[in-house]
Amino acid sequence: MRAMVIRQFGESDVFESAELATPQVKSGHVLVNVAATSVNTVDNMIRQMGSDLPFSPALPAVLGMDFAGTVTAVGDGVDNFAVGDEVYGCAGGLADLPGAMAEYMLADADLIAHKPKSLSMREAAAMPLVGITAYEGLSRANVSAGQKVLVHGGAGGVGHIALQIAKYLGADVYSTGGGDTQLKLIETLGATGINYRDETVTDYVEKHTNGHGFDAIFDSVGGANLLNSFDAAALNAQIATTVSLLELDLSLAHMKGLSLHVVFMLIPMIHNHKRAEHGAILTKLAEIIDAGHMQVIVDEQRYTLEQAGAAQDRLTSGKGMGKVVIEI
Amino acid sequence: MRAMVIRQFGESDVFESAELATPQVKSGHVLVNVAATSVNTVDNMIRQMGSDLPFSPALPAVLGMDFAGTVTAVGDGVDNFAVGDEVYGCAGGLADLPGAMAEYMLADADLIAHKPKSLSMREAAAMPLVGITAYEGLSRANVSAGQKVLVHGGAGGVGHIALQIAKYLGADVYSTGGGDTQLKLIETLGATGINYRDETVTDYVEKHTNGHGFDAIFDSVGGANLLNSFDAAALNAQIATTVSLLELDLSLAHMKGLSLHVVFMLIPMIHNHKRAEHGAILTKLAEIIDAGHMQVIVDEQRYTLEQAGAAQDRLTSGKGMGKVVIEI
Numbered sequence: 001m002r003a004m005v006i007r008q009f010g011e012s013d014v015f016e017s018a019e020l021a022t023p024q025v026k027s028g029h030v031l032v033n034v035a036a037t038s039v040n041t042v043d044n045m046i047r048q049m050g051s052d053l054p055f056s057p058a059l060p061a062v063l064g065m066d067f068a069g070t071v072t073a074v075g076d077g078v079d080n081f082a083v084g085d086e087v088y089g090c091a092g093g094l095a096d097l098p099g100a101m102a103e104y105m106l107a108d109a110d111l112i113a114h115k116p117k118s119l120s121m122r123e124a125a126a127m128p129l130v131g132i133t134a135y136e137g138l139s140r141a142n143v144s145a146g147q148k149v150l151v152h153g154g155a156g157g158v159g160h161i162a163l164q165i166a167k168y169l170g171a172d173v174y175s176t177g178g179g180d181t182q183l184k185l186i187e188t189l190g191a192t193g194i195n196y197r198d199e200t201v202t203d204y205v206e207k208h209t210n211g212h213g214f215d216a217i218f219d220s221v222g223g224a225n226l227l228n229s230f231d232a233a234a235l236n237a238q239i240a241t242t243v244s245l246l247e248l249d250l251s252l253a254h255m256k257g258l259s260l261h262v263v264f265m266l267i268p269m270i271h272n273h274k275r276a277e278h279g280a281i282l283t284k285l286a287e288i289i290d291a292g293h294m295q296v297i298v299d300e301q302r303y304t305l306e307q308a309g310a311a312q313d314r315l316t317s318g319k320g321m322g323k324v325v326i327e328i
Numbered sequence: 329m330r331a332m333v334i335r336q337f338g339e340s341d342v343f344e345s346a347e348l349a350t351p352q353v354k355s356g357h358v359l360v361n362v363a364a365t366s367v368n369t370v371d372n373m374i375r376q377m378g379s380d381l382p383f384s385p386a387l388p389a390v391l392g393m394d395f396a397g398t399v400t401a402v403g404d405g406v407d408n409f410a411v412g413d414e415v416y417g418c419a420g421g422l423a424d425l426p427g428a429m430a431e432y433m434l435a436d437a438d439l440i441a442h443k444p445k446s447l448s449m450r451e452a453a454a455m456p457l458v459g460i461t462a463y464e465g466l467s468r469a470n471v472s473a474g475q476k477v478l479v480h481g482g483a484g485g486v487g488h489i490a491l492q493i494a495k496y497l498g499a500d501v502y503s504t505g506g507g508d509t510q511l512k513l514i515e516t517l518g519a520t521g522i523n524y525r526d527e528t529v530t531d532y533v534e535k536h537t538n539g540h541g542f543d544a545i546f547d548s549v550g551g552a553n554l555l556n557s558f559d560a561a562a563l564n565a566q567i568a569t570t571v572s573l574l575e576l577d578l579s580l581a582h583m584k585g586l587s588l589h590v591v592f593m594l595i596p597m598i599h600n601h602k603r604a605e606h607g608a609i610l611t612k613l614a615e616i617i618d619a620g621h622m623q624v625i626v627d628e629q630r631y632t633l634e635q636a637g638a639a640q641d642r643l644t645s646g647k648g649m650g651k652v653v654i655e656i
Binding site: 054140235236243244245246247248249250251253254255256257258259260261262263264265267271273274 | 382468563564571572573574575576577578579581582583584585586587588589590591592593595599601602
């Protein structure tokens, strides 16, 4: 089968076209003819940082976590998928799991679900990692109808899905962005936009919550921005974040009695831990999408498998809007 | 009425006997003839740090948060308490709420509950702050039957209640202590003791969880000890703590996808925020206690109102075992 492999970690020119043996299906898995894979920041981190990340694959490696495609073989013990089913998931490209930058991919059946019928393969491949991340964060933060919810980075991959799921759950949603294009997308998706370059946290907390703070915050920026989240939070608020690889002053979290939920969605893949929860979330996301409650924004620029490096560069450049997808 | 007041912040000799006007009952409140008040670390912090703490009262002040006593007057709008009822709660001694180091105390009816029938006034006065703190932390951490739960500081005020509530909820409970007396109490209350001076986190995680880590951790030590909690936690575990006034490296919380719940139980008193939740928790705690599932450990040394300073010193000394109580 055709694949893109890396034989060393480094810049985006490390990708090489290669002809690999098509994987054999095995127990608990399905073999998928991959139609598309999307680029996530963590794919680029693995390619650049290599063994500095504890979950990077051994070399040579096929990267690519997200995929959409068609089942071509079904392993023993798998009874919810059949040959010909269109599926999607986030199931490889790290640790000992081969990735989706290839014609075929072996995927743990627990990690995948039937693709949303209303999405193209290209759109479906853009959803899994960001959709699962957003859903997990909002679930752990117990977001519910009537709450005031703030999404930091609502025009980003995870953020634009978190914003829509929060809306779907009945919350009153506000979201930060750093420019007109970002804020326009945020408003189009149904949230009230906040330009974090123009408004202080104190200002927008006063304006949108009468100074009480937000009941729940999805901080898809994370890191040092968590201090802004603590500042914007109501007493006993829930904060979910995707990035907490830092030393942080937790004093304000103490005085407000906050809950902080760190979402690291690779755990089921890395540790083979509760993988079926990811399949279940993807099934739920497909229902929400097919009922018309959510759209996935895909970057207008299109890439073939052989342009994998350029696709990763597109994400890094920040010039695109929406998920960058590679069509196999 | 007799009371102990402070006219300046400082060491434990700042307490003075005084004769104050008995408070008048007001709407939403009850007047309580106080039988006993217990000493909490935060009472000592207020007395020492004064206006360096944002929630310290103005001077002169009557301190003392926890109390047990008998209702002598009922304000308008209060229908769940009557004159003669024995009640307990944590309802004063900070901000604009007069404390319990006095013959009478005006208490917001939302913050209190009927005293457990099986406890003496002395024992009941020891329970509110630590009981509410423990209950809130375990609730927010979703502790449930069959889980492996670790309580840091299980011989302390909050810890010894947290340990028993976790047992009551059906968890398999382990608890750290630093000496034979502490570990004996922990074992007596039904948990497996861990001497943190003798065993490393890696050792006891291996021994008690086969290396998987604990599903939930109540860290009543908190602060820098949170790093031990992160280390002892299972993937996606829940950690509740009472102390997070510091800068902390959250990297391990990221890699394990943890949830951190900071319990600051003074919030309802300071901010007049969801006070009725405290009354409801105290009612639930009374049920658990009266059903024989929980005991409160009270220090053997007894103190009168006039010995308030000595009682606070007893807590600071660390020589006692169990809550220090002042009888009015």
